[in-house]
Amino acid sequence: MLGDTPASTPGAERVSTGASASSYADALAELDAILDDLEAGDADIDALATRVERAAELVRLCRDRLDDARTEVTRIVADLDAGPEATGADPTSDPDGDGNHTP
Numbered sequence: 001m002l003g004d005t006p007a008s009t010p011g012a013e014r015v016s017t018g019a020s021a022s023s024y025a026d027a028l029a030e031l032d033a034i035l036d037d038l039e040a041g042d043a044d045i046d047a048l049a050t051r052v053e054r055a056a057e058l059v060r061l062c063r064d065r066l067d068d069a070r071t072e073v074t075r076i077v078a079d080l081d082a083g084p085e086a087t088g089a090d091p092t093s094d095p096d097g098d099g100n101h102t103p
Contacts, residue, residue, distance in 0.1 A: 024065045031058040 034055045037043055043051060 024062060027058045027061045027065075031055055031062070034058070 034051055038048075038051065038055075
């Protein structure tokens with residue numbers, strides 16, 4: 001089991017209360033499982049605060065990963081828009097060796 005909640009709690013096997021999810025997809029899947037259980041009304045009242053706290057951690061993790069991806073995509077697009085000068089490539093070189101100096 002992933003979490004510290006008792007196995008008798010519905011959905012407990014899908015809820016981790018400790019370490020971060022290993023990927024955005026894992027975090028999103030765990031968050032969906034928590035939300036499904038909460039919406040179904042199956043949540044053990046003793047575990048409710050822990051589950052809501054874990055859901056908040058997962059939301060923060062997903063937002064951070066989305067921000068990181070947005071930053072990386074922005075950087076990549078900026079590099080493309082800037083042309084070969086931004087990457088340090090020699091615009092007079094013949095990168096593919098075909099004699100026409102185009103990539």
